[in-house]
Amino acid sequence: RKEVEQDPGPFNVPEGATVAFNCTYSNSASQSFFWYRQDCRKEPKLLMSVYSSGNEDGRFTAQLNRASQYISLLIRDSKLSDSATYLCVVNSENNDMRFGAGTRLTVKP
Amino acid sequence: EAGVTQSPTHLIKTRGQQATLRCSPISGHTSVYWYQQALGLGLQFLLWYDEGEERNRGNFPPRFSGRQFPNYSSELNVNALELEDSALYLCASSWGGSEQETQYFGPGTRLLVL
Numbered sequence: 335r336k337e338v339e340q341d342p343g344p345f346n347v348p349e350g351a352t353v354a355f356n357c358t359y360s361n362s363a364s365q366s367f368f369w370y371r372q373d374c375r376k377e378p379k380l381l382m383s384v385y386s387s388g389n390e391d392g393r394f395t396a397q398l399n400r401a402s403q404y405i406s407l408l409i410r411d412s413k414l415s416d417s418a419t420y421l422c423v424v425n426s427e428n429n430d431m432r433f434g435a436g437t438r439l440t441v442k443p
Numbered sequence: 444e445a446g447v448t449q450s451p452t453h454l455i456k457t458r459g460q461q462a463t464l465r466c467s468p469i470s471g472h473t474s475v476y477w478y479q480q481a482l483g484l485g486l487q488f489l490l491w492y493d494e495g496e497e498r499n500r501g502n503f504p505p506r507f508s509g510r511q512f513p514n515y516s517s518e519l520n521v522n523a524l525e526l527e528d529s530a531l532y533l534c535a536s537s538w539g540g541s542e543q544e545t546q547y548f549g550p551g552t553r554l555l556v557l
Contacts, residue, residue: 378533379548403494425543426542428498429474429491
């Protein structure tokens with residue numbers, strides 16, 4: 335079993351749609367959680383950290399369920415510029431950072 | 444403010460050679476991390492340096508090594524290159540070594556082993 339699992343997609347959605355990505359992790363001792371986005375042939379860039387209380391940044395909402403070891407990302411009113419691969423990232427002791435394989439999103443006009 | 448920089452952007456080597464990749468962290472960041480992203484695979488953690496010391500390493504053979512200099516820049520060395528070492532090597536830096544710190548990535552070095 336992979337340590338961080340994501341639905342690889344691809345998700346193809348029209349502009350304005352709401353799309354949700356899910357991620358599960360296996361290490362119950364994981365301490366911090368992030369969503370990064372990675373554009374084709376570019377480096378990953380932090381989208382948002384994920385907190386236990388859930389957090390929102392504009393059109394993006396992240397949720398964490400420690401009991402179920404589950405993380406989600408919701409994108410509302412999707413834009414063409416949201417097209418990218420979204421990486422679920424889990425950090426554990428000693429910065430043993432584990433990345434999911436990524437979920438690819440394509441937003442179409 | 445300058446981000447994380449890496450050099451070279453591309454590197455072509457042959458099997459058995461050594462490769463040296465370089466990384467300069469964001470000013471003020473003391474932790475540097477190295478990752479490998481092979482084609483079609485997710486990022487794999489390689490090494491973490493903080494304050495000049497190796498703090499953790501991933502599941503890679505000893506021919507992957509590195510160091511961090513007093514100015515917090517870092518080198519990744521890959522000895523006895525194998526074809527499967529061809530990948531994008533990403534460096535990241537963070538302000539400190541806490542697991543909650545955000546890691547900021549550089550543009551990467553694309554290594555091709557022929």
